[in-house]
Amino acid sequence: xxxxxxxxxxxxxxxxxxxxxxxxxxxxxxxxxxxxxxxxxxxxxxxxxxxxxxxxxxxxxxxxxxxxxxxxxxxxxxxxxxxxxxxxxxxxxxxxxxxxxxxxxxxxxxxxxxxxxxxxxxxxxxxxxxxxxxxxxxxxxxxxxxxxxxxxxxxxxxxxxxxxxxxxxxxxxxxxxxxxxxxxxxxxxxxxxxxxxxxxxxxxxxxxxxxxxxxxxxxxxxxxxxxxxxxx
Amino acid sequence: xxxxxxxxxxxxxxxxxxxxxxxxxxxxxxxxxxxxxxxxxxxxxxxxxxxxxxxxxxxxxxxxxxxxxxxxxxxxxxxxxxxxxxxxxxxxxxxxxxxxxxxxxxxxxxxxxxxxxxxxxxxxxxxxxxxxxxxxxxxxxxxxxxxxxxxxxxxxxxxxxxxxxxxxxxxxxxxxxxxxxxxxxxxxxxxxxxxxxxxxxxxxxxxxxxxxxxxxxxxxxxxxxxxxxxxx
Amino acid sequence: xxxxxxxxxxxxxxxxxxxxxxxxxxxxxxxxxxxxxxxxxxxxxxxxxxxxxxxxxxxxxxxxxxxxxxxxxxxxxxxxxxxxxxxxxxxxxxxxxxxxxxxxxxxxxxxxxxxxxxxxxxxxxxxxxxxxxxxxxxxxxxxxxxxxxxxxxxxxxxxxxxxxxxxxxxxxxxxxxxxxxxxxxxxxxxxxxxxxxxxxxxxxxxxxxxxxxxxxxxxxxxxxxxxxxxxx
Amino acid sequence: xxxxxxxxxxxxxxxxxxxxxxxxxxxxxxxxxxxxxxxxxxxxxxxxxxxxxxxxxxxxxxxxxxxxxxxxxxxxxxxxxxxxxxxxxxxxxxxxxxxxxxxxxxxxxxxxxxxxxxxxxxxxxxxxxxxxxxxxxxxxxxxxxxxxxxxxxxxxxxxxxxxxxxxxxxxxxxxxxxxxxxxxxxxxxxxxxxxxxxxxxxxxxxxxxxxxxxxxxxxxxxxxxxxxxxxx
Numbered sequence: 001x002x003x004x005x006x007x008x009x010x011x012x013x014x015x016x017x018x019x020x021x022x023x024x025x026x027x028x029x030x031x032x033x034x035x036x037x038x039x040x041x042x043x044x045x046x047x048x049x050x051x052x053x054x055x056x057x058x059x060x061x062x063x064x065x066x067x068x069x070x071x072x073x074x075x076x077x078x079x080x081x082x083x084x085x086x087x088x089x090x091x092x093x094x095x096x097x098x099x100x101x102x103x104x105x106x107x108x109x110x111x112x113x114x115x116x117x118x119x120x121x122x123x124x125x126x127x128x129x130x131x132x133x134x135x136x137x138x139x140x141x142x143x144x145x146x147x148x149x150x151x152x153x154x155x156x157x158x159x160x161x162x163x164x165x166x167x168x169x170x171x172x173x174x175x176x177x178x179x180x181x182x183x184x185x186x187x188x189x190x191x192x193x194x195x196x197x198x199x200x201x202x203x204x205x206x207x208x209x210x211x212x213x214x215x216x217x218x219x220x221x222x223x224x225x226x227x228x229x230x231x232x
Numbered sequence: 233x234x235x236x237x238x239x240x241x242x243x244x245x246x247x248x249x250x251x252x253x254x255x256x257x258x259x260x261x262x263x264x265x266x267x268x269x270x271x272x273x274x275x276x277x278x279x280x281x282x283x284x285x286x287x288x289x290x291x292x293x294x295x296x297x298x299x300x301x302x303x304x305x306x307x308x309x310x311x312x313x314x315x316x317x318x319x320x321x322x323x324x325x326x327x328x329x330x331x332x333x334x335x336x337x338x339x340x341x342x343x344x345x346x347x348x349x350x351x352x353x354x355x356x357x358x359x360x361x362x363x364x365x366x367x368x369x370x371x372x373x374x375x376x377x378x379x380x381x382x383x384x385x386x387x388x389x390x391x392x393x394x395x396x397x398x399x400x401x402x403x404x405x406x407x408x409x410x411x412x413x414x415x416x417x418x419x420x421x422x423x424x425x426x427x428x429x430x431x432x433x434x435x436x437x438x439x440x441x442x443x444x445x446x447x448x449x450x451x452x453x454x455x456x457x458x459x460x461x462x463x464x
Numbered sequence: 465x466x467x468x469x470x471x472x473x474x475x476x477x478x479x480x481x482x483x484x485x486x487x488x489x490x491x492x493x494x495x496x497x498x499x500x501x502x503x504x505x506x507x508x509x510x511x512x513x514x515x516x517x518x519x520x521x522x523x524x525x526x527x528x529x530x531x532x533x534x535x536x537x538x539x540x541x542x543x544x545x546x547x548x549x550x551x552x553x554x555x556x557x558x559x560x561x562x563x564x565x566x567x568x569x570x571x572x573x574x575x576x577x578x579x580x581x582x583x584x585x586x587x588x589x590x591x592x593x594x595x596x597x598x599x600x601x602x603x604x605x606x607x608x609x610x611x612x613x614x615x616x617x618x619x620x621x622x623x624x625x626x627x628x629x630x631x632x633x634x635x636x637x638x639x640x641x642x643x644x645x646x647x648x649x650x651x652x653x654x655x656x657x658x659x660x661x662x663x664x665x666x667x668x669x670x671x672x673x674x675x676x677x678x679x680x681x682x683x684x685x686x687x688x689x690x691x692x693x694x695x696x
Numbered sequence: 697x698x699x700x701x702x703x704x705x706x707x708x709x710x711x712x713x714x715x716x717x718x719x720x721x722x723x724x725x726x727x728x729x730x731x732x733x734x735x736x737x738x739x740x741x742x743x744x745x746x747x748x749x750x751x752x753x754x755x756x757x758x759x760x761x762x763x764x765x766x767x768x769x770x771x772x773x774x775x776x777x778x779x780x781x782x783x784x785x786x787x788x789x790x791x792x793x794x795x796x797x798x799x800x801x802x803x804x805x806x807x808x809x810x811x812x813x814x815x816x817x818x819x820x821x822x823x824x825x826x827x828x829x830x831x832x833x834x835x836x837x838x839x840x841x842x843x844x845x846x847x848x849x850x851x852x853x854x855x856x857x858x859x860x861x862x863x864x865x866x867x868x869x870x871x872x873x874x875x876x877x878x879x880x881x882x883x884x885x886x887x888x889x890x891x892x893x894x895x896x897x898x899x900x901x902x903x904x905x906x907x908x909x910x911x912x913x914x915x916x917x918x919x920x921x922x923x924x925x926x927x928x
Contacts, residue, residue: 113337113338113399114333114336114337114399114400114401115399115400115401116258116328116333116401119258182256185255185256189255189328189330192330193330193333193337194337196330196331196427197334197335197337197338199334199431200334200335200338200340200427201338201340204337204338204339207337208362208399210365210369211362211363211368211399214369214372218372225306226276226277226306227277227303228275228277228278228302228303
């Protein structure tokens, strides 16, 4: 069932390895069918080279595995928590991409320093608080989703489609999993450029709000002018 | 019409992705037929993998789209402004290549530190001033071209075939779009080497003017000795 | 004889070059048949492109070459010493991967800064003491294994499956050579991320022990939940 | 004539681009037939993709072009000067590889920090003095070779098979051009690792002389034990 959803999840997982964002099995992507409340996710610990659409595991939003002979990714509860917390999203991606993970390990947000960043993120890429010992001890992956949702209490997940989990690594999302994959790449590129810019100018502040606004809304929202009109 | 021009623009766009200078759709290249006052430019937001010569959009120097069913790149007014401001150029390239963009975000020029730089740029790779709130609010892309032309009031665009737009990224140009592509790669390589050299020797000054002159004129101008004589 | 063992050693050597962990002939991998006390190792100085399973050299744990017309890797005594010192391992890998080797040259351990590290290493990646002039002068490669085993007197080689040899480069190991290859990649990635994290936050301390424990034991030991159950 | 020599020079030039040591046309390799006093060198400014063995230009040690319809590399006089100054070498390579060039631009030698370096270079990779205005003004490329030979007055070019030309980039050499290519890669890797090691430990000194000696002589000279015996 849900062949198209499984194909979409597979394509996202494979694109992440082609983009060099995932090494070994350090990452995963899922795609949600919001109407049915079911998402397709990568099986746990299976090498990417051998991955087939039929290996994708179907899980519902109550956490029940509804199809698939393999165990789903160990991060499945994090994905589920994000789908429950962010009603507008249809895809979630997790990577350990090098430069973004370096910021996550340091517990620092990725500052918005230029228009590359502003084209996708309306402000810095935030970092969560650390999990407590208790949150680590029980339902760790579910609680990982919890600190992300908590961090976004006053943020719009479609305006800042990604986060760094403290000491861990980035998660990104979007209306579709393909958009979450794209955001995962943007997070990595912006992390790398931020490190370089700060080496060149250590006291560099954030991009001016007028330019941030101009670039973000050139690509997003009703007044956007970027790309092709649907149906054209 | 202008099939050859569209082929040239397509080839430039594809070369930029092969060189790793463009990720996703973050960049564009155009080629100008100066006699007809028409340039061929990449359509907006179309993935590079699917790009065909017939997708290139033809725009005249008054900004009118003269052929093509797709929207041209959102940066088209910047290209147009450069073609109007710099009479000797026939190609424009825009990328968000990582190290050059890091300098642009920091608002710092790329210093001329060695002969690799001097072979293509007769001095530092300059950075524009920031755009004002008003320039960002109206005709943003046209004004982006404006601050570039303003920066080159006392510079020769063929001796310094590229610039960093403050908080944004590099633009390069040349007599042909193929030369603009080559300059885009040189800008990125020189940015990376400058960061590394300054880490090794933080107080390093610019290359001595005699050596700068020797290398630049070995490749450019009437006394050049590099390469093969035309027709040989 | 031992065709499968030679195939396994060959596959490991080739994977290391595909992963970019070995340049030229700077590295080697071996696979041990513990029951027979024989290991298959790369021949010395043979380019990777031309390597065949039949080129693998068979050496026993007394150091005697039992098959193969080529000389074994010059690091063979180091591998042998590790197989003798660490009874649970079945594969050894040596690379000069760039970021890990940078730590080795500096004589500094790779600190455990995040969960990517904790998934494979239960604590920092240690560094050996320097060899003495006498240890360098006689049986240098055997003594290289000796300082590694000495460094692990109070460490569990399966919980920290790798080490940096001071002024030299990393060695990794595992129950199988395939696992040693995977650890070699993790060492390199963690080294690169550690350098980046410390640039972002120079005073950054190690990952909290609760999170280190949680991630390590998610993948290792009787309570592990990662991956697929054997036979599933 | 000298088909084999031209093939050897071509293979070296192509290997350098495959290794990522040469971008665009920024580099060249030549192979010498010492008995005939003729070397084969890359033509000037020809893209690597189109290079054929018959394009290689034959030049004698007096600087006369003895075969080839294309102009030889503009760096030909530097190669010739090195062949005249270093009697034991049979190949010369010039690249602008990024990390080595960063050291050259900074006017700093690459320090010997570990065994990867010691396997090929018996000590630091030296840097030349700057050329004088007069040396730049006349016979610039010949004088570039001159400052290299001057720098090696008390050094053995086979024990330190490469140099950084100040403000410019590395040159390497060897008994064969294939060995010069290998040294060009080692120079780049050691430059990158040196930058990283010095970031980890800013006051790091050179490798201890006993270990330098052990590694260099493991691979070079009558007592070497690395690799396969000729004829084996």
